[in-house]
Amino acid sequence: MNATAAPKKRRWEAPYAEAELDAVVRVPGSKSMTARALVLAALASGPSTIRRPLIARDTLLMVEGLRSIGVDVDTADDERWTVAPGAFKGGTEVDCGLAGTVMRFLPPVAALADGPVAFDGDPHARKRPNDGVIKALRDLGVAIEDGGRLALPFTVNAAGRVEGGELAVDASKTSQLVSALLMAAPRFEQGLDLRHVGDRPVPSRPYLDMVVQMLREAGAEVDDSEPNRWRVAPGELQGREWVIEPDLQNAAPFLIAAVAVGGRVTVEGWPTETTQAGDRIRDLLTQLGSRVEWSRGGLTVVGSPRPIPAELDLADASELTPSLAALFGVNRGPFTIRGVAHIRGHETDRISALVTELRKIGADVEEFEDGFRVNKGGATTGTWKTYADHRMAHAGAVAGLVIPRLRLDDVACVSKTWPDFASVWERTIFGRGNAEGAEA
Known part of the structure; x- marks a missing residue:
C-alpha cells in the first residue's frame, strides 16, 4: 500500500481496561x-x-x-x-x-x-x-x-x-x-x-x-x-545531523491512560529539556492529582483515576485537548478547557467534534467559542466518530478504557502520525510486556 495515500477506514473496538495499568511504552519520533x-x-x-x-x-x-x-x-x-x-x-x-x-x-x-x-x-x-x-x-x-x-x-x-x-x-x-x-x-x-x-x-x-x-x-x-x-x-543554512526526539503529543494518551484507570505508565526516552508543546502534560497531570516521576528509563505517571476538577488554558498545548477531553468526559466534573479556538481549524473542528462525541457517551458538556466545560461525565457505549482526525481517535481510545465495547468508526486515521498506534495501545492495555511503536 502507498504509505502517503489516504488510509482505508477501519472500525476498531477500543480496549476496555479491566485492571490498573503497568506498562512501558516507546513512541516514534516527533x-x-x-x-x-x-x-x-x-x-x-x-x-x-x-x-x-x-x-x-x-x-x-x-x-x-x-x-x-x-x-x-x-x-x-x-x-x-x-x-x-x-x-x-x-x-x-x-x-x-x-x-x-x-x-x-x-x-x-x-x-x-x-x-x-x-x-x-x-x-x-x-x-x-x-x-x-x-x-x-x-x-x-x-x-x-x-x-x-x-x-x-x-x-x-x-x-x-x-x-x-x-x-x-x-x-x-x-x-x-x-x-x-x-x-x-x-x-x-x-x-x-x-x-x-x-x-x-x-x-x-x-x-x-x-x-x-x-x-x-x-x-x-x-x-x-x-x-x-x-x-x-x-544567509546560508548549514547541512547538519538532526536527532529527533520522541513525539510527546503521541505519548500523552498513554500517560493519560494511567490517570483514567490507575496504575503506572512509562514513556521511554522522554527528553529532560525540549521545546515540544507536549511536554506540558507533565505539569497538567500533576495538577490533576497524579504523580509524575523520572523512572524506568523515561517519564512515569502513577495515575489517580479520580482527577481533581480543573480549569485549563491549553492555548500553548492544544494538541493535548482531545485526550484530556476524553478523560474528563468519563469523570465527575467540573472540568474546563479554554484558549483553544484555533483547533476548530485543525483536521476537523475539534471543539465541535469533541462536544458531539462526549454528549453521545452521556456527558453533560457546555460548548464555548474557545473550548468547553464538562459538568459531569458519562458512560454510554456506542460508536465514537473520529472525523479522519488522529487526535479524535486517541480521544476515543481513552474513553474506551472505561466504557465497555466503545467502537471507533475509523482508527486508520492514526496513520497520519503513528500507523502502529492501535496495536501499541492494545499491548499497553492488555499488559503484554513492553509496548514498542513504529521504528523511531
Whole structure:
C-alpha cells in the first residue's frame, strides 16, 4: 500500500481496561521536529542526516513534496534519512494529504522554484484554512492562483526568488504560518522582518520556540527578542545531523491512560529539556492529582483515576485537548478547557467534534467559542466518530478504557502520525510486556 495515500477506514473496538495499568511504552519520533528538519535540510547549502525520524503519512508526504521540487531524500534506512538539497524546480505537483505542515511549510519553499508548483490534498484538507500562507506570500510578491478560495487547491507561480523584507501577518489561527515563513526566510534576498498583528496571540507558542532554535542550530541569524516580531537575516543554512526526539503529543494518551484507570505508565526516552508543546502534560497531570516521576528509563505517571476538577488554558498545548477531553468526559466534573479556538481549524473542528462525541457517551458538556466545560461525565457505549482526525481517535481510545465495547468508526486515521498506534495501545492495555511503536 502507498504509505502517503489516504488510509482505508477501519472500525476498531477500543480496549476496555479491566485492571490498573503497568506498562512501558516507546513512541516514534516527533512529527513537528521531523517536518522542520526536512524543510531546513532542503533549504541548506549541503547534505543533512535525520536520525530516528517519524515514519508516518504526514512526514512521508513531506518527503514526497520535497522530492517533487528537486530535493533528494533517501529514506531507505528507517533510522537515518539523508537529504541532499538541490535547485528547486517548478512544473510539478505536491500532495498535502491532510498534513497542515505540508500545506503551510512547503509553499514558501516552492516560491523559490523556477516555475509553478501546484498544491492539493485530501477532501478534508480543502476545508482547512490556509489564507495566512497564501496572503503572506502574495504580500511578498509571489503570484498564487487559488480561485478565490484561500485554501487548497492552489498553485504557487514561482519566479526563482523572493525579495523578502518587512511583512505583517495575522497568525492567530495557527503558529504554522510563522514557522513556515521563518524557515524559508534565510533564502529570501532581504531575509524577513515578520510581525504578528492579530487581535489574538499566536497559539501554540512552543512550536515557535522550536523553529527558532532549529534555525539557529542550522546557522541562521534570528532575533526574536521583541514580542510578536521575528527578524531573520539572509544567509546560508548549514547541512547538519538532526536527532529527533520522541513525539510527546503521541505519548500523552498513554500517560493519560494511567490517570483514567490507575496504575503506572512509562514513556521511554522522554527528553529532560525540549521545546515540544507536549511536554506540558507533565505539569497538567500533576495538577490533576497524579504523580509524575523520572523512572524506568523515561517519564512515569502513577495515575489517580479520580482527577481533581480543573480549569485549563491549553492555548500553548492544544494538541493535548482531545485526550484530556476524553478523560474528563468519563469523570465527575467540573472540568474546563479554554484558549483553544484555533483547533476548530485543525483536521476537523475539534471543539465541535469533541462536544458531539462526549454528549453521545452521556456527558453533560457546555460548548464555548474557545473550548468547553464538562459538568459531569458519562458512560454510554456506542460508536465514537473520529472525523479522519488522529487526535479524535486517541480521544476515543481513552474513553474506551472505561466504557465497555466503545467502537471507533475509523482508527486508520492514526496513520497520519503513528500507523502502529492501535496495536501499541492494545499491548499497553492488555499488559503484554513492553509496548514498542513504529521504528523511531
